[in-house]
Amino acid sequence: MSRPSPLPDALGGSPFRVGEARGLGVSAARLRASDLEAPFHGIRRSKAAPAENAETGEERARVRLEGLRRDCEAFQRREGRPVIFSHVTAARLYRMPLPWRLESRQVLDVAALTPDHAPQGAGIIGHRLTGGSFVVASASGFLVPAPLRVWVQLAPLLSVDELIVAGDHLVRRKAPFASLNELLETVARLRRLRGVRKLRAAATRVRAGTDSAAESRTRLVLIDGGLPEPVIGHKVLDRDGYFVGTPDLAYVVERVALDYEGEIHRVDRETFESDIERRERFQDAGWRHIRVTREHLAHPHTLVDRVGFALAERRADRGASKTFASAHLLR
Incomplete structure (x- = not known):
């Protein structure tokens, strides 16, 4: 199949009016060629290149x-x-x-x-x-x-x-x-x-x-699931007062942090390795770090159950620590 003939430079690329093209000598057959499309009546433009390489x-x-x-x-x-x-x-x-x-x-x-x-x-x-x-x-x-x-x-x-x-x-x-x-x-x-x-x-x-729509949807899933509203933008510090990170969402008292991880966290090796280090920093600071994915938002009950369990576990641990401390002081 022969390639369509070039269009006049005066059209200035796409989009252009059919009447304008005909006035420049472009035939009706050329305006029906496979390299052009008609987004609206009387308008032609070059077809966009296929977006096959869009991974994320x-x-x-x-x-x-x-x-x-x-x-x-x-x-x-x-x-x-x-x-x-x-x-x-x-x-x-x-x-x-x-x-x-x-x-x-x-x-x-x-x-x-x-x-x-x-x-x-x-x-x-x-x-x-x-x-x-x-x-x-x-x-x-x-x-x-x-x-x-x-x-x-x-x-x-x-x-x-x-x-x-x-x-x-x-x-x-x-x-x-x-x-x-x-x-x-x-x-x-x-x-x-x-x-x-x-x-x-x-x-x-x-x-x-907030920083993303996924972060907002995660917050709503937790609230709609009956959990307390998490804090946005809380800066986590370690025991020595050094900055650890700012999770998307945090339950400050229970020290539970949540971060949404999109596709870039999976396909980009540098981001993936940085995530591992980030999670370890939170754990070293005494925080439970929960990673949220698109799958969690598609099945919200799994996320609600997981976060609810983490909060209950942390509250139980804190209660046990207080009981131990009180008993130790009474000796």
């Missing part, structure tokens, strides 16, 4: 984000002007953690500001927004509502726990999008809105200072 979840997420950016770029090319992307599309551009049913969605959420009508067309879901001051330029170079506004837009689509995970992401430890107070104030101002009850329930359980 983080790498696959980057591939999906790049695909979303390509779709947003193609739609803007069709419109011939910048457009506002909102709701799920905006959340994905902000890299908010979303359930797979939304993360894998193929349509784009496109919005217009009142009094304009909501956009319509194949491949998009149209929305109508009020308050132009809420529109900002995202890090991805597209117009989107402010992060907290997007979080509110997600309320009808997410469960309370899913809103908590997304809210944690907004007030995370590194480069937060907002403060916890700003999130709480935003929810307090809401009145008649779809999902407002879920937002109010979620807001009271959002916690600042």
Whole structure:
């Protein structure tokens, strides 16, 4: 099979309009060639290279984000002007953690500001927004509502726990999008809105200072399983006061630490060896160190049972130590 002929340099790569290409002498047959695809009516672009080498979840997420950016770029090319992307599309551009049913969605959420009508067309879901001051330029170079506004837009689509995970992401430890107070104030101002009850329930359980969605999900699994809420960001010191580490979650009194380990901890040898040393440091400092994996979150009862047993064991040991110390003092 012969290779498709090169496209004119004037098209500037992809995406491009069909009418523009035809005006430059590109035939209809060339526009149907196997190296091109039509993300929207009247638009063509080069097909993306297959993402066969994406081994970890983080790498696959980057591939999906790049695909979303390509779709947003193609739609803007069709419109011939910048457009506002909102709701799920905006959340994905902000890299908010979303359930797979939304993360894998193929349509784009496109919005217009009142009094304009909501956009319509194949491949998009149209929305109508009020308050132009809420529109900002995202890090991805597209117009989107402010992060907290997007979080509110997600309320009808997410469960309370899913809103908590997304809210944690907004007030995370590194480069937060907002403060916890700003999130709480935003929810307090809401009145008649779809999902407002879920937002109010979620807001009271959002916690600042987290590092990952998996850490947030682990916390919720433990709480929903009936265990006390663990501490975020506790710095563990050894008996001499030297820094040992900051686990994802900690039960300080019982000295039980939890760290979530993603795929990088398995496939990267340096990270794997560092994990072994880290676990030994916690043990030397008198802490029980529990490693949490994706499998634990898929079967939460196993994690709840394991952590619950560790807490009970530590409390029993502490009680026995106190009893021994009291008896020794009475001699």
